[in-house]
Amino acid sequence: MVKEAAEKKLYDAASKGDLETLKQLLQQDPYLAHEAPFAFSRNLLHIGITHGQVSIVEEVLKMNPRLARILDSQKLSPLHIAVEEGKLEIAKRLLSVAPETCWWRDGHDMNPVHVAAMDGNVEILEELLRLDLYPAMERVRRGQTVLHLCVKHRQLRALNVLVEKLGELVCAKDDDGETILHLAVRCNQLEMIRYLVQRTKLDKEMTNSTGKTALDILKESPRDPITYPEIRKILNSLSDRSKLLGILPKMTDITMVVVVLIATMAFQSILQPPGGVWQDDTPSHKAGEAVMAYTHPKMYKHFVNANTTAFVSSLITIMLITTGLPLEHFFFLAVATTAMWLSLTSLAVGYGASVIMTTPNEEQTLGYIVPAVVCVFLSFILLLILYHSINGLQSSWKRKSRYEYKRMQHLIAV
Structure with a gap:
């Protein structure tokens, strides 16, 4: 009875923060710190x-730091409990004493990082990630990542923190082949979907194990009128954007x-133009000037314009690629692609002008060269669009075939 009364006093002192009473009780019986039998096999810590x-x-912890590594009957470490309760200062203290417990898993197969993400304890989550990023990469049941937990439990702030630290996990799939976008659509989470679309590099056309995209899942889900x-x-805008990005070449x-x-x-052709340059000074010209500027002044002007366009558009493309601008965004990719095509077209026009100026008794003019070049490039673009359209239809047909095949297998098994 005396021991039970002491344990009751110890519990009251620990729960109410009565440090003096706690010290007195532990001085009388130091073993109470780790032997007192509280509910769920928990100790004083x-x-x-x-x-x-x-x-x-x-x-x-000052008296017995080993208590930071003792689990209760639910396999919860002290760090798990601190994270669940949202106690930031206590979590910091425990991490300084037993940092390895950041890896430990509870009865639900989750480590403290998973718990912090699931509960939306962003400050504690940032502290855990500051210590070590790798526990956040551990998967839970059904192969889900910590990002899947954020989506499932509607923790957008926690997801934002994790995406900034662990961007490579965004495209990870669970055991059902579903990304966090699939899960967000399945759970009807508008804000989460909007965030994933605008702020991540997630491939929006990825399919799950049954060959379904996020848009396919939406079409099969109950329709919330709001x-x-x-x-x-x-999702429709993403689908259209993905098709456009598929048409444009990758940088x-x-x-x-x-x-x-x-x-x-382009730079070299200005230094050494077709027909060369004058080698001497005369009343009509100076050394170093282009011969064609005097013999074919109108054509030479077209040549210089085409050459300058090719040079400048090439520089624009180089700048967009080398400065690290987000070329996965449609606008920047379209600008870079247009500049590249423009430089190629201008190079072809410059070539045509050079042929006219250097070929004797040639009847052709630049009015014939430019339409020919434009026709060739337009034909190429149309063929490219046609190819991607056919390829998209084939991919859609294959996904549908895989889905029907798996559905038939399931029906046969039942």
Whole structure:
């Protein structure tokens, strides 16, 4: 009875923050710090954390720091409890004593980072990530990431913090092949979808294990009259944008080599124009001036204009690629692509002007060269659009076929 009374006093002192009483009781019986049998097999440290008593936690850890590594009957470490309760200062103290508990998993297979994300404790989450990013990369049941937990529990602020730290996890799929966008659509979370579309590099056309995109999932979901139209609008715009991006070429190292070569050729052709330059000074011309500027002045003017356009548009493309502008955004990609095509077109026009100026008895004029070049490029663009349209239809048909095949397998199994 005496021991039970002491344990009751100890519990009251720890839960109320009565540090003096706690010290007196522990001086009388030091073993009470870790032997007192509280509910769920918790010790004195667990009680102090649950009630947010920082002074009690510090005193207990000073007496016995090993208590920071003791789990209760639910496999909760003291750090798990501090995170669940949202006790930032206590979490910092525990991390300084037992940082390895950031990796430990509770009875639900979640470490403290998962718990902080799920509960939306952003300040604690940032503190945990400051110590170590790798626990955040651990997956929970069904292969879900910490980002999936944020979406499932509607924790947009926590998701924002994690995306900034762990951008590579955005495209991760769970055991069902679903990304966080699939899950956000399935859970009908408009704000989460809007954030993922605007702020992440997530591939919006990714399919899950049944071959469905986020838009496919939306079409099969119950239609909320408030959120459904807005979500559909966002996903439809993404689908159209993805098709446009598929038509435009990707800005790669090969593109950089091409535009640098065009800029070099344009610069060199001004220094060494077709027909060469005058070698001596006369009353009619000076040394170093282009011969064609006097023999074919009108054509030479077209040549210089085309050459200058090729040079400047190449520089624009080089600038967009090398300065790290977000070329995955449609606007910047369209500008870079247009500049690249313009430089190629201008190079072709300059070539035509050079042919006219250097070929004797040639009947053709630039009025024939320009339409020919434009026709060739327009034909190329139309073929490119046609190819991607056919390819998109084939991909859609394949996804539908896979879905029907799996559905039939499921029906047969049932």
